[in-house]
Amino acid sequence: MVKNNSKDLEELSVQDKLKALYKLQLVTSEIDRIRIIRGELPEEVRDLEDEIEGRHTRYKKDQDEIVELNRLIGEYKESTTNSNELIKKYNEQLHNISNNREYDLLVKEIEYQNLEIQGFEKDTRLAKERIARLEEAMQELSQETEDREKDLELKRTELDTIISETKEQEDKLHDETKELEAKIDERLLRAFHRTRDSYRNGLAVVTIDRGACKGCFNKIPPQRIIDIQSRKKITACEYCGRVLVDPELAEESAREIDLQ
Template sequence: MENNTVKNLSLLLELQEIDKQINKIIQVRGGLPQEVKKLEDDLSNLQLQATTCQEQTINLEQNIASLRIKIKDIEAQVKRYEDQQMNVRNNREYDAITKEIELHKLDIQLAEKKIKESYEQIEKSKHAIEFLNKSIEKAKQNLASKQEDLNSIVGESKGEEEKLNKKCQQLQANIDKALLQSYEKIRNNVRNNLAVVTVAGGACGGCFTIIYPQMQAEIKEKRQIIKCEHCGRILADVVDSVSVIAAEADSQVD
């Protein structure tokens, strides 16, 4: 059990160093990946709007065609009523047919009004499509430019990143799964992404909370995985406070 703990802690520390190197590579890219993603989303949104406008235009044109057919049918019906009107036998029949003719003519006027409104809407859609197409071309150019910048930066470090990711996968395969999950969870929850730290000067190397001597002794023994009670980071080892002070003094002399 002791050997497994020592092995896992050693592997975690090595994994963390590789993760730090990968993070540095990613940081060099700055906000470019996010910019590229936003430009891709903006382009998709513009293309969707253009497609919607085109579909609306097609629907309006189909509606106009249907209304024209309807008008012809109504006009034919009016003609039949007018023919009947010539052969009525009394005023009541004449008035009834006249009312039907008037109602049908109102339907024609309504259909013609809808056709006019549809043409107006088609004109607006055409202007919108023209504007959207220009915006799409501009968005494509911006995206291509940013994508080229990103590809250039990624290309410079692609080989190194692939090598580090491969090494990362190899290490992960040899670490206890539950411990690896805990490591990833801690990394994602802490600001500096350090999941594994040492106790230096009697304090946690992550949050600087004092670690009591008894726990320090247990950490040194490495019989089990111990986490900081305050920040939850894994405490891999204890750096003697005297050594730390001496190292700091040496660095000041230099």
């Protein structure tokens, strides 16, 4: 907030103060308008960036899972080979047994290894099916991510264009804001910003419209309207607290500033 020169402010008439307040309202509302125009785009860009980052993370996790599944398939293959070698070994030993007990033990080992092989084959099949599903999902994900990246590039370009087009105007408006704030005493300026912050539309200074406050639309007593039109004191709406100015002063103030 600009520090004001109290002596210079004392020389300003109430009408000048009201004009400065209304001009400040016009300028700050124009800054609000510019920010609203581009205000949604930065959020959209951030959302797209987060979404794309999440997609890349998911793609990497799927890749890692495929690597792990292929490692397991390799282990299943090696274990199957080992089981087949054991079965071959046990079958050879069947020719050299000396009693039924040894025969039963070898037969059970062969059956066990065959069951192991069946388990390895089943696990291998399930792993390959999972890999196929992952690869299909990754292909879809990759295409969707590519589309979202194109959307992001368009949004970034749009945002950069708006920022480029409005930066000069916004800088000019900020300079004008400082000049106007220097003409308003600190008490009024604090009240102005406090009121602006309390309403979503940022209106702290409004005109009279058909005998009512244009901020809250409550009726204003006739005597108060006369006081406002006389411009001899600063009057606030008793319902919403906004400073009230007559339409003629508002038109005069608007003509005196350039919002382009």
